[in-house]
Amino acid sequence: MLEQTRQDATSPWHAGELAMQRSVGVAERMDGPGRNFVRKAMPEQHRAFFPMLPFVVLGAVDAKGDVWATVRAERPGFMASPEPEIIEVRLPRDAADPADAGMEDGDAIAMLGIQLETRRRNRLNGVIRRTDAGAFQVRVGQSFGNCPQYIQLRSSAFVRDPDVPTAMLPLHSAQLDDRALGMIEGADTFFVASYVDRENGERQMDVSHRGGDAGFVRVGANGVLTVPDFPGNRFFNTLGNFLVNPRAGLVFIDFETGDMLQMTGMVEVLLDSPEIATFQRAERLWRFTPEEIVLRPDALPLRWSLPPGL
Numbered sequence: 001m002l003e004q005t006r007q008d009a010t011s012p013w014h015a016g017e018l019a020m021q022r023s024v025g026v027a028e029r030m031d032g033p034g035r036n037f038v039r040k041a042m043p044e045q046h047r048a049f050f051p052m053l054p055f056v057v058l059g060a061v062d063a064k065g066d067v068w069a070t071v072r073a074e075r076p077g078f079m080a081s082p083e084p085e086i087i088e089v090r091l092p093r094d095a096a097d098p099a100d101a102g103m104e105d106g107d108a109i110a111m112l113g114i115q116l117e118t119r120r121r122n123r124l125n126g127v128i129r130r131t132d133a134g135a136f137q138v139r140v141g142q143s144f145g146n147c148p149q150y151i152q153l154r155s156s157a158f159v160r161d162p163d164v165p166t167a168m169l170p171l172h173s174a175q176l177d178d179r180a181l182g183m184i185e186g187a188d189t190f191f192v193a194s195y196v197d198r199e200n201g202e203r204q205m206d207v208s209h210r211g212g213d214a215g216f217v218r219v220g221a222n223g224v225l226t227v228p229d230f231p232g233n234r235f236f237n238t239l240g241n242f243l244v245n246p247r248a249g250l251v252f253i254d255f256e257t258g259d260m261l262q263m264t265g266m267v268e269v270l271l272d273s274p275e276i277a278t279f280q281r282a283e284r285l286w287r288f289t290p291e292e293i294v295l296r297p298d299a300l301p302l303r304w305s306l307p308p309g310l
Contacts, residue, residue: 011031011034011035012034012035012038012142013030013031013034013240014196014198014204014240014244015243015244016196016236016239016240016241016242016243016244016245017235017236017237017240017241018240019240019243020236020239020240020243021234021236021240023271024234024283026234029234030234030235034235037144037145038142038143038144038235039142039143039144040085040140040141040142040143041084041085041140041143042081042084042085042087042124042140042143043084043143044084046081046113046122046124046143046145047081047084047087049113049115049120049122050079050080050081050087050111050113050122051076051077051079051080051081052076052115053076053079053113053114053115054073054074054075054076054156054158054302055071055072055073055074055156055300055302056071056072056079056089056111056112056113057069057070057071057111057112057113057114057191057207057209057251058070058071058072058099058103058109058110058111058112058193058207059099059109059110059111059112059193059194059195059205059206059207059249060099060100060101060102060103060107060108060109060110060193060205061102061107061108061195061203061205062098062099062101062102063101063102065247066098066247066249066264066291066292067102067193067194067195067205067247067248067249067264068097068098068099068102068193068249068251068262068264069099069191069192069193069207069249069250069251069262070097070098070099070100070251070260070262071191071251071253071260071299071300072091072094072097073158073162073300073301073302074090074091074162074163075158075162078090078091079113084140085139085140086137086138086139086140087111087124087126087137087138087140088135088136088137088138089111089135089136089137089138090134090135091134091135091136092133092134092163093133093134094165096165096169096170096296096299097262097296097299098262098264098292098294099193099249099262103128103130103136104128104130105128105129105130105136106127106128106129106130107127107128108125108126108127108128108195108202108203108204108205109125109126109127109128109138109205110123110124110125110193110195110205110206110207111123111124111125111138111207112191112207112208112209114151114209116151116152116153116154116155116156116304117153117154117155117156118148119148119151119153120148121145121146121148121151121209122143122144122145122146123142123143123144123145123146123206123207123208124138124140124141124142124143124144125140125141125142125204125205125206126138126139126140126141126142127139127141141202141204142204144235146208146209146233147232147233149211149230149232150209150210150211150212150230151189151209151211152188152189152211152306153306153307154255154304154305154306154307155304155305155307156302156303156304156305157302157303157305158301158302159258159301159302159303160301161301162301164301166258166296166297166298166299167298168296168297168298168299170294170295170296170299171294171295171296171297172292172293172294173293173294173295174290174291174292174293175223175290175293176219176223176290176293177295179259179295180261180293180295181219183252183254183259183261184217184219184225184252184261185215185217185218185219186214186215187214187215187216187217187252188211188212188213188214188216189209189210189211189252189253189255190210190217190250190251190252190253191207191208191209191210191250191251192207192208192210192238192248192249192250193205193206193207193248193249193250193251194206194207194237194238194241194242194245194247194248194249194267195241195245195247196240196241196244196245197245204241206237206238206241208237208238210227212228212230216228216279223289223290224287224288224289225250225287225288225289225290226275226285226286226287227285227286227287227288228276228279228281228282228284228285229282229283229284229285229286230281230282230283231281231283239269239284239286242267242269242286243269246266246267246268246269247264247265247266247267248264248265248266248267248288249262249263249264250262250263250264250265250288251263253300253304255303255304255305256303256304257297257298257303258298258299258300258301258302258303259295259296259297259298259299259300260295260296260299260300261293261294261295261296262293262294262295262296263288263290263291263292263293263294264290264291264292265288265289265290265291265292266288266289266291267286267287267288267289268286268287268289269284269285269286270284270285270286270287271284273285
């Protein structure tokens with residue numbers, strides 16, 4: 001699939017994204033939107049959006065090349081954009097977070113701002129300029145918005161000072177235990193990080209939202225996750241990355257307890273399989289094999305609640 005894909009140097013899409021778009025016959029149709037909507041700077045609406053948020057989803061790569069997704073929370077205002085090409089993030093280092101090892105000066109990073117109360121979300125990626133242990137800047141490489149599809153409405157509230165870390169220790173494992181299985185099988189939301197190293201030498205990160213009915217992610221007896229890919233914007237950022245580099249970092253949140261489950265591992269994309277028909281609305285599937293698992297009880301100082309009646 002990739003061997004047949006030629007990339008225009010001016011296109012925002014890399015070979016994996018183009019291959020996915022060609023697989024469903026939309027590559028030519030997506031060329032114009034890609035050039036219009038994937039920007040090298042943040043529009044004013046995005047610059048105003050990120051500072052309102054009490055948390056952000058991040059994607060980073062550690063020194064081994066493992067990719068991790070994480071969620072970090074702070075009082076609104078911890079992010080700011082002094083100019084369209086820059087976003088400043090005030091967050092302390094966190095040794096308990098495996099993603100933190102990939103947030104050194106010069107590292108590639110991805111950011112997803114998502115407001116569950118309104119189902120708004122905006123994404124960016126870029127390169128870190130580490131200013132000190134409590135803050136960094138990101139010079140934007142790509143910035144774009146996403147539609148509200150598959151986002152479950154939730155409201156959030158702080159239950160402790162976000163500057164006070166939890167007393168609970170992270171639990172490292174190579175296999176999913178009952179607690180981890182329960183978080184995955186009951187989830188209607190998770191976040192996934194991925195990356196590619198482009199021909200020009202730049203590392204391009206991505207982190208995105210995945211949502212569906214509770215239980216939409218299946219876990220096999222071997223501990224492998226099967227994830228449906230539902231109809232979307234046809235950008236194929238995540239699956240396109242997987243075609244080039246089949247590494248992924250997943251994070252699941254227990255919205256009632258603040259527990260966070262982080263995993264890094266390998267992916268297989270299934271474009272044609274009879275199993276696809278067993279997932280309602282799915283157009284394709286991907287399988288994730290965890291290689292390292294970190295369960296972090298009470299990691300987040302936020303708790304979320306569903307709207308009344310849900």
